[in-house]
Amino acid sequence: MKKYKSGTRIRVSRSEQLFDLFNVVLMFVLMAAVMIPLIHVVAASFSSPSAYVRHQGLLLAPIDFCLDAYRAVLKNKNILTGYANTMFVVVVGTAMNVFVTTIAAYVLSRKNVLWNNVIMMALVFSMYFSGGMIPFYLVVKGVGLNNSIWALIIPSLVSTYNLIIMRTSMAAVPESMEESAKLDGASHWTILWKIMFPLVKPTVAVICLYYAVTHWNAWFDSMLFIRDREHYPLQLILREILIQNDTTAMTAGGGDDYLISETIQFATIVVATLPILAIYPYIQKYFVKGVMIGAVKG
Amino acid sequence: MGYFNKNTKELPVQAGSFQGAVRLTFKERAVKDFKRNWTLYLMILPVIIYYLIFKFGPMFGLSISFMDYKPARGFFGSRFVGLKHFKNFFSDYYFGRLLINTIRISLFDLMTFPAPVILALLINELKNKRYSKVVQTVTYIPHFISTVVICGMILKLTSSGGGITVILSRLFGIKHEAMLNSVNNFLPIYITSELWATVGWNSIIYLSALSGIDQELYDAAKVDGAGRLKQVLYITIPCLLPTITIMLILKMGKIFNVGYEKIMLLYNPMIYEKADVINTFVYRKGLIDAQYSYSAAVGLFNCVISFLLVTITNRLSKKASGNGLW
Numbered sequence A: 001m002k003k004y005k006s007g008t009r010i011r012v013s014r015s016e017q018l019f020d021l022f023n024v025v026l027m028f029v030l031m032a033a034v035m036i037p038l039i040h041v042v043a044a045s046f047s048s049p050s051a052y053v054r055h056q057g058l059l060l061a062p063i064d065f066c067l068d069a070y071r072a073v074l075k076n077k078n079i080l081t082g083y084a085n086t087m088f089v090v091v092v093g094t095a096m097n098v099f100v101t102t103i104a105a106y107v108l109s110r111k112n113v114l115w116n117n118v119i120m121m122a123l124v125f126s127m128y129f130s131g132g133m134i135p136f137y138l139v140v141k142g143v144g145l146n147n148s149i150w151a152l153i154i155p156s157l158v159s160t161y162n163l164i165i166m167r168t169s170m171a172a173v174p175e176s177m178e179e180s181a182k183l184d185g186a187s188h189w190t191i192l193w194k195i196m197f198p199l200v201k202p203t204v205a206v207i208c209l210y211y212a213v214t215h216w217n218a219w220f221d222s223m224l225f226i227r228d229r230e231h232y233p234l235q236l237i238l239r240e241i242l243i244q245n246d247t248t249a250m251t252a253g254g255g256d257d258y259l260i261s262e263t264i265q266f267a268t269i270v271v272a273t274l275p276i277l278a279i280y281p282y283i284q285k286y287f288v289k290g291v292m293i294g295a296v297k298g
Numbered sequence B: 001m002g003y004f005n006k007n008t009k010e011l012p013v014q015a016g017s018f019q020g021a022v023r024l025t026f027k028e029r030a031v032k033d034f035k036r037n038w039t040l041y042l043m044i045l046p047v048i049i050y051y052l053i054f055k056f057g058p059m060f061g062l063s064i065s066f067m068d069y070k071p072a073r074g075f076f077g078s079r080f081v082g083l084k085h086f087k088n089f090f091s092d093y094y095f096g097r098l099l100i101n102t103i104r105i106s107l108f109d110l111m112t113f114p115a116p117v118i119l120a121l122l123i124n125e126l127k128n129k130r131y132s133k134v135v136q137t138v139t140y141i142p143h144f145i146s147t148v149v150i151c152g153m154i155l156k157l158t159s160s161g162g163g164i165t166v167i168l169s170r171l172f173g174i175k176h177e178a179m180l181n182s183v184n185n186f187l188p189i190y191i192t193s194e195l196w197a198t199v200g201w202n203s204i205i206y207l208s209a210l211s212g213i214d215q216e217l218y219d220a221a222k223v224d225g226a227g228r229l230k231q232v233l234y235i236t237i238p239c240l241l242p243t244i245t246i247m248l249i250l251k252m253g254k255i256f257n258v259g260y261e262k263i264m265l266l267y268n269p270m271i272y273e274k275a276d277v278i279n280t281f282v283y284r285k286g287l288i289d290a291q292y293s294y295s296a297a298v299g300l301f302n303c304v305i306s307f308l309l310v311t312i313t314n315r316l317s318k319k320a321s322g323n324g325l326w
Helices: A014-045 A049-054 A068-075 A077-109 A116-128 A133-142 A160-171 A176-183 A188-199 A201-217 A220-225 A234-243 A257-297 B002-010 B026-066 B084-090 B095-111 B114-125 B129-144 B147-157 B163-172 B183-211 B215-223 B228-257 B260-266 B269-275 B278-288 B292-321
Strands: none
Touching: A014 A257, A014 B114, A014 B129, A014 B147, A014 B183, A049 A257, A068 A077, A068 A257, A077 A116, A077 A160, A077 A188, A077 A201, A077 A234, A077 A257, A077 B026, A116 A160, A116 B026, A116 B292, A133 A220, A133 B026, A133 B278, A133 B292, A160 A201, A176 A188, A188 A201, A188 B026, A201 A257, A220 A234, A234 A257, A234 B147, A257 B129, A257 B147, A257 B183, B026 B084, B026 B292, B084 B292, B095 B183, B095 B228, B095 B269, B095 B278, B114 B129, B114 B183, B114 B228, B129 B183, B147 B163, B147 B183, B147 B260, B183 B228, B183 B260, B183 B269, B215 B228, B228 B278, B228 B292, B260 B278, B278 B292
């Protein structure tokens, strides 16, 4: 907005200057409000349990630096198996999601296919009207996925929203790109993977991340379907530790038992969140891009 | 040679020539279409099967809300009971409470709707682009923290010795006890934390709409002597309106499904009075008490209302502003 031509100097009024200052300060306050709880969590996780319990209010730095909580967390086998299960769901699930979504989006983005409109309408309808929790539970149980890790992958194979994003970006590819391949007699399968897929790679990256984050965060479906502890994904383990306050797996047989369970919960949060926050700055631009593609459609 | 023939036939049939010179009956068209596109249909078949089983299957499964469904008897062996479960729900002791809680929580949630719009406008007004990038990066962070962890943090910070409890007790003299154990604290905690977790991320869509506004509009306004406030009021906000409308309609559809996963992680029997919503009730009745038919009926009630809300809002907004989802 500062691209004024020289000579036409536009007077910046006093109230506007004041507003700019106010805005900068307000945004700083907002960032502080976002960060302070997070800083507290990290600081508390590195504090000694007894000092933390005595402290009143929010922490901005560790008091009485100590790594006991992390030692206890890393001893906990549940967190490790939880991580392994979640990683399986994220990797295998996302791969299947993206594969299937890409194929469906390709078909639905073709013109002159008689049933495409009907299919599209049915899919969009399912976005706004669903059977709800109980029938969904009974269906998943009915197809024999109960207590299997596949219950976290197959019932959420396609997200209609992601499918629409993908379809929009494929429909935007100019037809001339495929024409030569068609003349050479290439099949749809070949056109999709050899021509289309490389062209829409940025969108593939976006929906890849969308699916991966959904799998990473999911806990409700696993609560419904997973019974055996060795299949628990990370979020269910976290629920036990953080929501149901069960830290026995980590505190058994120590001296400061009662106190350390306080900081253990914070250390668990850090261990469970750090990986995704560490890669976040690198993937941020893809997320933003995805929202924009969605916006174009809307 | 065979290849070539097939493709010369296919090429001229671009761009909607079904309604070409010769009018075909639907059946003829369908046969012709299938001959030409069967590979495409084969490719999408798995997805259609997926949708039939996992999206439309549960919709048909809703019919158990008109039966006395017993898992042992199966879907077809269960007795048809008509509207019994719906009548029971409407006369349920908890019906009023559930409805009011669901509406109250979602109305307050709806009141936070302008927050991301305002945030986007403020970020857009920042002169220093470096600083605005930092603000965006920081405010998006909570989006990457899982619901379970966020709720865990809320429970820790508002526990009897938790940081937020201590600060609030110093400022306002509230009692040193877990804040989520008293009924009236649930709503403020839910709304504040929801705002904390989503305001940054939700502003992205408005920021992207803002970046799409034609710069010439602003230049013209400047020539006419409009200050920044006037530019925002007469250019920026009108240009954002379509996006705002779409987001509002989408939000209306979620009203009756208001963050039940989060509520389920935060609430406890002591605060059911203000925190229990339709979907959490469905979960407890259906999956803990195994009253499948009854809770499916409650769920169906919920789905129908949600669907109506989207449809009505969509129609209203189309009438008022010409923007709609469909």
